Every structure is written in C-alpha cells, then in structure tokens.
Amino acid sequence: MIVKQIWTANAYRNFNYLIACGETGEALAIDPLDHEKCLKAARDEGWNITQILNTHEHRDHTGGNEAMVKKTGAKILAHKNARDKIAGMDRALSAGDVVKVGKTVELEVLDTPGHTMSHVCLLSHTDQRALFCGDTLFNAGAGNCHNGGHPEELYKTFSGQLAKLPSSTLIYPGHDYIENNLRFTLSREPDNDDARKLLDKVGDQDPAKAFVSTLDMERQINTFFRLTSPTVIAKLREAFPDLPEKPDQRTVFLKLRELRNAW
Ligand SMILES: [Zn+2]
Numbered sequence: 001m002i003v004k005q006i007w008t009a010n011a012y013r014n015f016n017y018l019i020a021c022g023e024t025g026e027a028l029a030i031d032p033l034d035h036e037k038c039l040k041a042a043r044d045e046g047w048n049i050t051q052i053l054n055t056h057e058h059r060d061h062t063g064g065n066e067a068m069v070k071k072t073g074a075k076i077l078a079h080k081n082a083r084d085k086i087a088g089m090d091r092a093l094s095a096g097d098v099v100k101v102g103k104t105v106e107l108e109v110l111d112t113p114g115h116t117m118s119h120v121c122l123l124s125h126t127d128q129r130a131l132f133c134g135d136t137l138f139n140a141g142a143g144n145c146h147n148g149g150h151p152e153e154l155y156k157t158f159s160g161q162l163a164k165l166p167s168s169t170l171i172y173p174g175h176d177y178i179e180n181n182l183r184f185t186l187s188r189e190p191d192n193d194d195a196r197k198l199l200d201k202v203g204d205q206d207p208a209k210a211f212v213s214t215l216d217m218e219r220q221i222n223t224f225f226r227l228t229s230p231t232v233i234a235k236l237r238e239a240f241p242d243l244p245e246k247p248d249q250r251t252v253f254l255k256l257r258e259l260r261n262a263w
Contacts, residue, residue, distance in 0.1 A: 001105045001126050004041055005172060007208040008034040012060045013176045015210070017132060019124075020047045021102020028101045029074065030122070030132050031055055031174060035064035039071060053099065054078040055134025055174060056119040057085035058147065079111070079118035093120055110161055112136045114154025115143030129169040131215070137162055138173045139213050140195065141181035142224040144261065155253040158224060167216035176207040184263055185223045188256065189231045194220040223260075227252040 004018040016038050017030040027047040031054055032038040042049050049072045054062050056079065065076055069088065077099060080092035093099070095111035099122065106125040113119055115135040124130040135143040136157060145151045182199040185192055198221055202211045219225045226232050227249040236255055237243045243255070 001101075001124055001130070002045075003130060003172065004045070005210060005212075006034065006037050006041055007176065007210065008037060009207070010034065010060075013207070014060055015172070015174055015176060015207075016064075017172060018042060018045075018047065018049070019101055019105060019107070019132075020045065021104045023104050024102035026050050026102035028053055028099065028105075028107075029068065031061035031134065032064040032068050033060055033062075035068040035071070038064070038068065048072075049074050051099070051101065052076045053120075053122065053132075054082065054086055055121065055132070055136075056116045057082045058116065058135070061134065061174065062086055079120045081118035085118065098125075107132075112157045112161060114145060114149055114151070114157045116148040117150065117153065123165070123169075129166050130172060131162075131165060131169050132172045133162075134174040137171065137218070137222075137224075138175060138181055139171060139178040139211075140185050140198075140218070140222045141177055141260070142222075142257065145257070146261075151254050151257045152250075154257065155250055158253065159249065162215070163225065165215050167214065167219075169215040171213045171215060171218060176210055178202050178205075178211065182221065184260060185221055185226075187263070188223050188235050188259070189226065189229055190235075191231055192221065192226075192229075223256055224253060227256075232256075 002020040006016040008014045020027040027049045028051040052074045075090040077091040093109045097109040099107040107122040110121040112121045122132040185195040
C-alpha cells in the first residue's frame, strides 16, 4: 500500500489522499476536493484513479467528485446513508465492508458517526495499520458536530471504536488542524509535556510534509482521549463547578466538546 497525503493549501486546510496498489498502479482518492492536485499527483506516479471514497457528505470533501469522475470515470463510494446527500454514488458502504485497491490493498470500512451521521473511516489491513479518519479524529482533536452530527455518537465512536485500534495505527485526518488543536490540549492540560514538545516541533511545519501521528501518540496529546487525566478533570471543574467528584468519561468528553466549540 502506498499512501500519498496531498495538502490542498485551501482556507479549510483540507488533506486529500491517494492510496495506491504498488503492483497494478490502481489508486483510490479520498475526499479529492482539489481534484487537479490529486490528478497531477496520480499522473506523476503513473497511477490510475479508479475509485473515490468520500468519508462524509460535506462539500469540502465531495466538491471534487464531479470533475474527477469526468476525467477518470472513477466510482464513488460513501456511507450507505449518504445516498441522498452525495450525487452519483456507486457503492454504499456499511461497517465491515472491504474496499480493495488493485491486487494488494484492502481497506476495512468503519461506520463512525458523530461529525455527521453518515461518516466512514477506512482502516488498512497492513502490518502497521493506517486509519483514514476524515473529520472524526484529527491530530490532537475531534470533529465538531455542528452540521448534521451528534456529540453522544462521536463519544461512542471514540470510546467504542477508535480507542480500541492498535497503538501503532497511523492517523491520516481530513484537515491540518494540529497546531490549533495542540494549543487547545495545553489550555486544558498545561502540564502535558508531550503536547508542548510536539507543538514546538510542528508549530511551524510545512503541511505539504505534515507530521503523521500514531494512535499511541494521540492518547498522549489529544484531550479527547485523556478523559481520566486529573489535570483535565480539575480544569474542567473550573468551567463546570457542578462536575461530579469522579465524572464518567462520557461526561468529560461531552464537556470538552462543548468547551472546544466556544474556544
Ligand atoms: Zn466535515
């Protein structure tokens, strides 16, 4: 499996991805908003884009579909409940489905509601797993729930699915928000040395050569995985004085999501 992360350099800070089979040169494009950059990258590598995967229905993820289909004839894949939201969908995906790219690449579909209610992530069946997580999980952050999402569902996705993936899983999100998100982590947990060190390292990174984290690292630097940290809970109590003595993880997650919205 060959992964190419494509920095769009647009105002929304989108990342697009190409995933290719090294044997056949067939490629899948994830959320190819910047269809021109994606097509050029494929051309440069000698790849043939045969499938488009939309992680969810938002326009900054689907806006490149039409132009890319026109150029390549690629099939569009997305969550089964996105049928009435994404034009020209060819394949409706459910949890556990496998998306094949060429001969060598297999990607497992995870049904991951929260940011929207028809959101999928792809998990590679490689020795070192890779997760293409759209707007569900970001480096040091979590997706918002403003446009068709639900915080309770996002919590269930984090705790029930993402948190259980292997520690070494590589994280490939739909946007470059790492700097701002690390600042939020540090606002909630000022004594988080790992977050501070990483901010020093990536604070002025070139997103065209973006740092790629692992799930293990996210557990250290992502507030939405640090629901039992005494500092996170103590700081949260400053904002929510009624917080119980030992709040459950769901409560902490939902309060953090609320604070992040206002931050
Ligand atoms: Zn979105």
